[in-house]
Amino acid sequence: MGEPPKGTVTSLSSIYSPEDSQKASVRVQETISERQKEVQQLQTFLNDNTNLVNLVKKLPDQLHHDIMANHPHLDSFLISLTLISVPFGKAAFFPGKIIHTNEFLVLLGEGYYADRTSKQTIEILKRRGKDLESQIENLNAVIKDLKYEASFFIETATEAAEGVVEIREDYVDEFLDEEKEAPTEEEYSRILSRIDELEKEEMESEMAEEDEEKEEEEEEEKDKAELSDVLSRTHLEPKVISSEKHMGNEHLKSKESSNIKAPTSSATSNTLSRPIEQKKSEILPQRIVSKNEVSNSGSNMRNDSSQAFTGSIVERTHNTEKSQTSQPIAPPSKPVSRFKMQRK
Amino acid sequence: MDRLTEEKIQRFEEFVDRRLKPDLVRAIAERDKVFEQQKVFSDLRKNLENLEKNSVTSLRSMVNLGSEVYVQADVPDTRHIFVDVGLGFHVELTWSEALKIIPTREEKLARQIEEYTRLIAQIKAQIKMVSLGIRELLQLPAE
Numbered sequence: 001m002g003e004p005p006k007g008t009v010t011s012l013s014s015i016y017s018p019e020d021s022q023k024a025s026v027r028v029q030e031t032i033s034e035r036q037k038e039v040q041q042l043q044t045f046l047n048d049n050t051n052l053v054n055l056v057k058k059l060p061d062q063l064h065h066d067i068m069a070n071h072p073h074l075d076s077f078l079i080s081l082t083l084i085s086v087p088f089g090k091a092a093f094f095p096g097k098i099i100h101t102n103e104f105l106v107l108l109g110e111g112y113y114a115d116r117t118s119k120q121t122i123e124i125l126k127r128r129g130k131d132l133e134s135q136i137e138n139l140n141a142v143i144k145d146l147k148y149e150a151s152f153f154i155e156t157a158t159e160a161a162e163g164v165v166e167i168r169e170d171y172v173d174e175f176l177d178e179e180k181e182a183p184t185e186e187e188y189s190r191i192l193s194r195i196d197e198l199e200k201e202e203m204e205s206e207m208a209e210e211d212e213e214k215e216e217e218e219e220e221e222k223d224k225a226e227l228s229d230v231l232s233r234t235h236l237e238p239k240v241i242s243s244e245k246h247m248g249n250e251h252l253k254s255k256e257s258s259n260i261k262a263p264t265s266s267a268t269s270n271t272l273s274r275p276i277e278q279k280k281s282e283i284l285p286q287r288i289v290s291k292n293e294v295s296n297s298g299s300n301m302r303n304d305s306s307q308a309f310t311g312s313i314v315e316r317t318h319n320t321e322k323s324q325t326s327q328p329i330a331p332p333s334k335p336v337s338r339f340k341m342q343r344k
Numbered sequence: 345m346d347r348l349t350e351e352k353i354q355r356f357e358e359f360v361d362r363r364l365k366p367d368l369v370r371a372i373a374e375r376d377k378v379f380e381q382q383k384v385f386s387d388l389r390k391n392l393e394n395l396e397k398n399s400v401t402s403l404r405s406m407v408n409l410g411s412e413v414y415v416q417a418d419v420p421d422t423r424h425i426f427v428d429v430g431l432g433f434h435v436e437l438t439w440s441e442a443l444k445i446i447p448t449r450e451e452k453l454a455r456q457i458e459e460y461t462r463l464i465a466q467i468k469a470q471i472k473m474v475s476l477g478i479r480e481l482l483q484l485p486a487e
Contacts (some may be wrong), residue, residue, distance in 0.1 A: 007400060027442075045411075048411060049411060051410075052409060052410050052411050052413060056409070056413065059415065085409060086403070086405045086417045086418075086419050086425065087386040087407065087408075088388070088391065088405075088425065089384055089387050089391060089407075090383045090384045090428075091381075091385060091388055091427060091428040092388050092425050092426060092428060092434075092442070093425070093426050093434070094405075094419040094421075094422060094425055094426070095419070095421070095423075095424065096403070096405070096417050096418055096420065097417065097418055097420075098407065098415055098416070098417050099416050099417065099418045100416045101415070102411075103415070103416060104413055104414065104415055105406065105413070105414040105415070106412065106413050106414075107411075107412030110392035112369070113414075125411070125413070128411070128460055188430070193467070216364060292455060315475045
């Protein structure tokens with residue numbers, strides 16, 4: 001396109017040095033192992049909790065217990081004593097037995113205790129178990145995220161080491177604020193066909209202009225009628241770009257077929273087209289309607305903003321009615337062309 | 345400063361950071377553990393003395409089943425108590441026997457604490473010495 005390079009190229013290794021990425025991944029791995037430890041701890045809590053639920057379930061089966069085979073908190077060696085140990089400080093205990101086996105004192109938190117029966121205690125413990133489970137789930141989700149993070153760091157490190165570059169190019173479009181929504185593909189194709197229509201008409205009008213300026217009016221009227229007939233029958237038109245058509249017009253009026261080309265939307269052709277358009281607009285001021293937006297949305301996306309003015313595409317006044325019928329093609333938020341307003 | 349001194353200083357600093365300081369932390373943690381044990385036994389002694397004074401023969405207590413769930417327990421006979429003598433062994437003792445054993449236990453723990461305190465002081469002195477050496481190498485005036 002002959003434009004100066006707009007983008008910047010930065011090698012990935014200059015932004016993220018491989019060593020730093022490695023370090024970051026190591027740190028993330030460390031956090032992962034920390035979290036995994038937490039999960040393990042919670043898991044042991046959960047196991048204790050389920051054991052306790054079983055114990056609490058069994059305790060009221062008898063009026064009192066002196067056997068402690070199912071007591072998880074006492075040394076297994078004491079089981080042979082067949083007496084429960086009642087702790088007396090940490091270093092000593094008395095032989096004893098559990099009484100009131102359906103009465104439990106459960107810590108609710110913050111130093112508050114509640115007297116509960118076995119069933120009520122089991123309910124409390126089950127709720128605790130659910131809480132623990134959800135905590136474990138959360139932690140597992142966090143671990144999963146961290147693992148993705150670590151893999152990303154490792155990937156970045158290897159990419160940086162391989163010398164991958166990042167290419168950054170700013171997209172500038174002065175009409176961008178007007179068209180918030182990008183046209184869909186369907187809209188594109190419709191817009192393009194519309195442009196082609198308009199350009200064909202324009203070409204014909206120019207020819208007419210050069211031949212007989214005064215009869216132009218009628219001639220075009222006729223052309224128009226024919227054209228609209230053709231258009232109404234076939235929607236697929238050969239794609240013509242205005243500038244190239246103009247050049248062709250000047251050089252060889254007779255060879256119209258050579259003007260027909262696919263819209264490559266080159267920036268140079270756009271700049272060329274401008275003066276011609278302006279001249280034409282002086283000659284036919286009242287009939288020229290620019291469908292600037294339509295052409296913009298089609299071709300401007302790929303062009304530099306400075307060269308993005310694709311020229312006005314000329315349209316007859318009576319044609320505008322037709323264009324309005326097909327207007328819903330374009331994004332509805334679009335206002336009527338600014339250029340149109342200026343020229344009128 | 346020539347490179348030799350620089351290297352020496354670095355070696356000294358590494359010695360302090362990687363050897364002496366972790367040693368110090370470990371010794372302090374060990375001593376804290378012994379302190380805890382000492383407290384356990386002194387509590388036990390006080391409690392036993394209390395029981396003796398009030399001549400309690402039966403006892404009602406709460407047993408922790410885990411997860412802060414308590415259940416009532418009954419001790420029909422308090423004349424015998426099982427005291428932890430280490431390595432998971434509990435010896436059945438009468439009160440008077442227990443009150444004889446516990447002080448010896450406490451004494452031993454106190455000796456251990458003293459040992460640890462000495463060790464900690466030693467490590468601290470070593471750290472101080474090495475840092476003084478570094479200071480000398482850097483030719484800074486002593487404090």
